[in-house]
Amino acid sequence: MKKEILDQLLSKVRTELASIIEASESAKSYVRDGDIKSDGKYDTRGIEAGYLAGAQERRVEELKLELQMIEEIPLREFSSDEEGAIGCLVDIEFNNQVRKYFVAPTAGGTLLKVGDETILVISTFSPIGDGVLGNKVGDEFELETPNETRLYKVQAIC
Numbered sequence: 001m002k003k004e005i006l007d008q009l010l011s012k013v014r015t016e017l018a019s020i021i022e023a024s025e026s027a028k029s030y031v032r033d034g035d036i037k038s039d040g041k042y043d044t045r046g047i048e049a050g051y052l053a054g055a056q057e058r059r060v061e062e063l064k065l066e067l068q069m070i071e072e073i074p075l076r077e078f079s080s081d082e083e084g085a086i087g088c089l090v091d092i093e094f095n096n097q098v099r100k101y102f103v104a105p106t107a108g109g110t111l112l113k114v115g116d117e118t119i120l121v122i123s124t125f126s127p128i129g130d131g132v133l134g135n136k137v138g139d140e141f142e143l144e145t146p147n148e149t150r151l152y153k154v155q156a157i158c
Helices: 002-033 045-071 127-132
Strands: 089-094 097-104 111-114 117-123 140-144 149-157
Touching: 002 045, 002 097, 002 111, 002 117, 089 127, 097 127, 117 127, 127 140, 127 149
Parallel strands: 097 117
Antiparallel strands: 089 097, 089 149, 111 117, 140 149
């Protein structure tokens, strides 16, 4: 199951990277070759196009780093007495509902469908991802929200 999770995650990031590279090239081309001569002192098309091209180039670099980080996730099974870590699949209970999460260094918030199961990728930088790290099956952790303190319980790690 983890191999399929990683394959789907890599595919999503590669697709986004290809799209952003295309958009970045288009923006750079527009800045370089486009007709962006100022039509007046308040016309900022050239400046805005330059900002856009720069931001898209930074996003390309971020996605390349994300891709590398995902490729380095270890594909191993965790025993039931191990602590949660990057690469683990974890079942977490909250409000009497159990949800399945995959802990990754990046790409948090990505929903994946593996067989009949929906798996949410959580980053180690997210509150739940951070809560999983260092906890074992049966451990509980609390998260503060603006309205309440939420109690989560680790039901399974594999």
